[in-house]
Amino acid sequence: MVKQMIAPSILSAQRLNLQADIDQAVAAGVDMLHIDLMDGVFVPTLSFGPAFIKDIRTITQVPLDAHLMVCNPEHYLDEVIAAGADLINVHVESTQHIFRLIQLIHAAHKKAGVVLNPGTAVTTIAPLLATVDNVLVMTVNPGFGGQAFIDAMLEKIQQLAQLKAQHNYNYTIEVDGGINDQTIQQCAQAGANIFVAGSYIFDHQIASQIQKLQQALK
Numbered sequence: 001m002v003k004q005m006i007a008p009s010i011l012s013a014q015r016l017n018l019q020a021d022i023d024q025a026v027a028a029g030v031d032m033l034h035i036d037l038m039d040g041v042f043v044p045t046l047s048f049g050p051a052f053i054k055d056i057r058t059i060t061q062v063p064l065d066a067h068l069m070v071c072n073p074e075h076y077l078d079e080v081i082a083a084g085a086d087l088i089n090v091h092v093e094s095t096q097h098i099f100r101l102i103q104l105i106h107a108a109h110k111k112a113g114v115v116l117n118p119g120t121a122v123t124t125i126a127p128l129l130a131t132v133d134n135v136l137v138m139t140v141n142p143g144f145g146g147q148a149f150i151d152a153m154l155e156k157i158q159q160l161a162q163l164k165a166q167h168n169y170n171y172t173i174e175v176d177g178g179i180n181d182q183t184i185q186q187c188a189q190a191g192a193n194i195f196v197a198g199s200y201i202f203d204h205q206i207a208s209q210i211q212k213l214q215q216a217l218k
């Protein structure tokens, strides 16, 4: 049985009080921190760049999950690797050479994930499933925190779980967007193992929100 992991998305944390928010999340026992890189082109918003991952690396030992929402992810990969990300998630829609990127991430001894926008079918990444360590299913349209979970994504999670069981693949299934104490249960039942939550955690009392998510997974 794969471990269930909670990964707060620090996009929703207080920027001017980030270290305190991260410390609270880590003290509450989260498994990973999720960092959204946005370039204003692949998604209409700007967020953090690779240098930011490096800064976060200096304040915590918790594994770092880099979610690249950028065009030409190959331009940023070396920097993201050097910054200390542990899992690097690349959108299949963002590059013509997803396989090469997965190979480069593996060559750097990092975990490689492929991300699917809500409109992208699982069949698109069928040739990658034997190779990747993680499949990230976007459960909202990427670009913003605080959006509502798209229910139709549950079927995608189920498909990935079925394919994994059928072929004995090794990837984890991560969900990102609209995760709360209800949707986390639906995703877990569908077969997801890594749960990213931003606004649900950081818009309220951090420790108690994390506890509610942990409780919902029991």
Ligand SMILES: O=C(CO)[C@@H](O)[C@H](O)COP(=O)(O)O
Pocket (backbone or CB within 6 Å): 009, 010, 011, 012, 034, 036, 067, 069, 140, 141, 142, 143, 144, 145, 146, 147, 176, 177, 178, 179, 196, 197, 198, 199, 200
């Ligand atoms: O990648 C993204 C958004 O594009 C996410 O990681 C968000 O940060 C999730 O925020 P919530 O939906 O949980 O508020």
Ligand SMILES: [Co+2]
Pocket (backbone or CB within 6 Å): 009, 034, 035, 036, 067, 176, 196
């Ligand atoms: Co994300």
